[in-house]
Amino acid sequence: MDFNVKKLASDAGVFFTRAVQYTEEKLGQAEKTELDAHLENLIARADCTKNWTEKIFRQTEVLLQPNPSARIEEFFYEKLDKKIPSRITNAELLGQYMQDAAKDFGPGSPYGSTLITVGEYQKRLGGSEREFLQTSAINFLTPLRNFLEGDWKTISRERRLLENRRLDLDVCKARLKKAKLAEAKAAAAPDFQETRPRNYVLSASASALWSEEVDKAEHELRVAQTEFDRQAEVTRLLLEGISSTHVNHLRCLHEFVEAQAAYYAQCHRHMQDLQKELSSANGDTFPNAFAVNASTSGVSAGPSPLSTGTQPGPSSPSRPPNPPNALESNTLKIEEVKPPATGTRKAKVLYDYDAADTSELSLLADELITVYTVPGMDPDWLIGERGNQKGKVPVTYLELLS
Numbered sequence: 001m002d003f004n005v006k007k008l009a010s011d012a013g014v015f016f017t018r019a020v021q022y023t024e025e026k027l028g029q030a031e032k033t034e035l036d037a038h039l040e041n042l043i044a045r046a047d048c049t050k051n052w053t054e055k056i057f058r059q060t061e062v063l064l065q066p067n068p069s070a071r072i073e074e075f076f077y078e079k080l081d082k083k084i085p086s087r088i089t090n091a092e093l094l095g096q097y098m099q100d101a102a103k104d105f106g107p108g109s110p111y112g113s114t115l116i117t118v119g120e121y122q123k124r125l126g127g128s129e130r131e132f133l134q135t136s137a138i139n140f141l142t143p144l145r146n147f148l149e150g151d152w153k154t155i156s157r158e159r160r161l162l163e164n165r166r167l168d169l170d171v172c173k174a175r176l177k178k179a180k181l182a183e184a185k186a187a188a189a190p191d192f193q194e195t196r197p198r199n200y201v202l203s204a205s206a207s208a209l210w211s212e213e214v215d216k217a218e219h220e221l222r223v224a225q226t227e228f229d230r231q232a233e234v235t236r237l238l239l240e241g242i243s244s245t246h247v248n249h250l251r252c253l254h255e256f257v258e259a260q261a262a263y264y265a266q267c268h269r270h271m272q273d274l275q276k277e278l279s280s281a282n283g284d285t286f287p288n289a290f291a292v293n294a295s296t297s298g299v300s301a302g303p304s305p306l307s308t309g310t311q312p313g314p315s316s317p318s319r320p321p322n323p324p325n326a327l328e329s330n331t332l333k334i335e336e337v338k339p340p341a342t343g344t345r346k347a348k349v350l351y352d353y354d355a356a357d358t359s360e361l362s363l364l365a366d367e368l369i370t371v372y373t374v375p376g377m378d379p380d381w382l383i384g385e386r387g388n389q390k391g392k393v394p395v396t397y398l399e400l401l402s
Contacts, residue, residue, distance in 0.1 A: 018167040021174070030174060033166050039232060042239035043159070049242050050152050053249070057144040060256075064133050064141070092126030095119040114278065121274040125267055132263035140256035147245055155238050162235045165228040172224040176217035183210035317351070317396045337374060337383055337390065344372040347384070347398040361391030371398065 024030035035043075070087065098119030102112040186209075346368055353363035361384045363369070371382040371393065384393035 014168075017171050018164065021167050021171050025170075031170065033170055033173075033228075035166075035232070039236055039239070042236060042242070046155060046239050046242050049245065050148070053144055054148060057141065057148065060136070060141060060144075064136055089126035089129045091122045091129060095122030095126065098122065114281070117277055117281070118274065121270050124270050128263055128266040128270070132259055135259040136256055139259065140252050143248060143252045147249070151241070151245065155235075158231070158235045158238055162228075162231045165224070165231045169221070169224040169228045172217065172221040176214065176221050179210060179214045179217045183214050186210050317394075339370070339372050339383075339385065340374075344370055346401045347371045347382075348401060349397060350399055351397050353394065353397050355391060359392055361386065361389060361393050363393060363397060368401075369393070369398075371400070 021030060025032045096119065098115045102115035102119065105112040105115065107113060107116060347370075349363045349365055349367050349369065351363075352365050355362040361369075363384075367386070370385045373382055377383070380395055381392045382395055382398070384391060
């Protein structure tokens with residue numbers, strides 16, 4: 001019990017002297033030992049790494065799980081060291097709702113069968129999303145979390161210990177400085193004409209005491225300097241390890257990008273398959289509806305109307321291919337084509353276009369025309385009208401307006 005009380009009193013005394021030294025440094029009343037420039041640079045680099053890693057980690061969590069309640073739930077599961085329960089994705093839930101609705105609407109109806117098809121692909125998108133979330137959490141989030149909760153805590157602990165060693169060193173320096181001043185004052189030769197012998201004896205005794213105090217302060221200073229140098233070296237080695245952390249995080253970043261690219265590629269492939277399936281299934285009911293989208297989104301059909309409308313390229317896209325046979329051009333008389341009662345749209349011309357024959361309509365960039373389609377027409381073409389002029393126009397030269 002006595003040992004614990006003495007240790008507690010000793011620790012309290014050390015804490016008090018450190019607090020006094022720190023306060024005097026802030027007030028400019030005490031000298032402060034500065035770290036070497038290399039160590040200061042390492043500390044600044046480590047702080048920068050910690051701050052940005054924390055921000056990237058938090059924002060990646062938001063990207064992967066936008067729901068804050070779900071993030072809090074996952075946080076508690078991790079702290080309790082329990083397995084996080086599998087959670088259905090929004091796309092999978094949407095797909096399930098679509099398929100359940102199709103059962104009530106009738107699976108054999110056009111709407112019901114389409115709901116079943118779209119619902120199945122929504123589930124596939126949800127499965128791809130779940131795989132992406134799991135891969136990203138393991139390959140990217142976990143290494144960042146390990147750094148923040150492991151390596152950085154070790155670095156912070158050693159830095160606090162280094163700061164304490166520095167305060168102890170400066171306390172010893174101040175103590176030695178005061179002892180030397182007192183020794184010099186006590187060792188000053190007394191004036192025998194004004195000083196009695198008793199005072200001279202006391203002065204000599206005080207000088208000897210202050211000499212011992214100086215020796216003691218010098219010994220404590222040497223010990224404090226050794227401990228400070230040792231702790232500075234330990235801290236320096238840990239801070240230099242930040243370079244290895246950057247290398248590790250770089251590798252994890254590459255894996256995150258690869259997982260993200262694979263996820264979006266899977267989503268694109270699923271949507272292309274769905275678009276083709278809907279185009280073949282609903283071609284008779286909605287002629288040209290999905291075919292136009294497929295042609296304008298494909299690479300071979302030229303830039304999409306939306307992308308070329310916002311950022312037109314320096315040159316116009318290639319001329320769409322002619323119909324595979326002459327049947328359409330022979331049977332489709334342009335002058336006999338009548339616009340439908342509904343389904344006409346306005347379109348903005350993106351590029352100049354010269355008609356190849358009398359069935360086509362020449363276009364000027366930035367003009368507005370009316371377009372529509374007719375059953376049996378090639379999906380790469382529309383009927384365009386400008387005043388009394390009428391003719392076929394290529395879809396890739398237009399931006400369809402709502």
